[in-house]
Amino acid sequence: MHLAKSGCFAVSLAFLFAAPFAAVAQDLQPLEGDPLRDTRLESCAQTRGFALLRYMTPDGPVVHLSDLCLDEDEGRIVSAETRDGFTLVEKSRNGRAFEVLDSGNDKYSRLRVQLVPDEDAPGCTANGLHSLAYQIPSAKGLTVDGATALYATGYTIPATARKPMRPKTSVVLLSIRDFSQAELPRSLPQQHLPASADLYGMLDFSGDAATFSVIEGGGHTVGEAAGGLSLSVDGTGEVRASGDVTAKSQRLAGHQPHEWVSMRAEIPYLRGHVLGQTGIQLKSYGAVRGTLMDASGQEHAFRASAQLVACFKDPE
Incomplete structure (x- = not known):
């Protein structure tokens, strides 16, 4: 099997926070000569996830990948776009949402992280799995030049398996x-x-x-x-x-x-x-x-x- 070259460069961002929320990140450029980035977190002691990052630019979306680690108690998310100051604002059977309250007038203009029941495969969901949305609806401090906002979609990772339960799928x-x-x-x-x-x-x-x-x-x-x-x-x-x-x-x-x-x-x-x-x-x-x-x-x-x-x- 052929996979594209990985790890063309890796920049260690060092330990971002002290244990138990230790998250060591590497910002990889997995395709030689291509601007795609894939941010890896080597550890996550809290809510672990993975997401597709959509940076909005005047010429259209620019996409990257990133592991995420959400500390729900401390209100911090570590990813390619790390932010602090989140407060729990919604909690029900439909999930949880966190916002940086002073970042906007409502949930559409604020930095926001939302966890909801899995939306991609209803009826086929691992225990504890949630769909994840992360938004930074302004250009403040974004890592992609020219980006005006970030809208990320992904999923939490409560557990993984070495192989699927069945070797074949239907669809x-x-x-x-x-x-x-x-x-x-x-x-x-x-x-x-x-x-x-x-x-x-x-x-x-x-x-x-x-x-x-x-x-x-x-x-x-x-x-x-x-x-x-x-x-x-x-x-x-x-x-x-x-x-x-x-x-x-x-x-x-x-x-x-x-x-x-x-x-x-x-x-x-x-x-x-x-x-x-x-x-x-x-x-x-x-x-x-x-x-x-x-x-x-x-x-x-x-x-x-x-x-x-x-x-x-x-x-x-």
């Missing part, structure tokens, strides 16, 4: 989002880029390796689709993957000149986890780069993000 979703020409020559207005592209496939594990094979597009945007990913799982339950996919628009005729009709997409780096002590679920995020062909025959380079979600629970 797996690969979702491509955040299409952008930020950091690239802009040849299309943002509104002509796809809003999303969903692809369905099968995931087949053998030992600590797996193959994801695309079967079809998910509709709404994509019709025909093909390709796949090669995955590996290490001894801690962390997943790595890379691969290529192709897709065609579900719209067959009547295009405007700048509407996309097909795409080629490389997913050179994807990271995630086999979740739950029994390995009930897989969640992961990654980076996408590729080209769109429009109805006039022109090709346009793009970047995007990927999310791969799988359930290994026996069908009911």
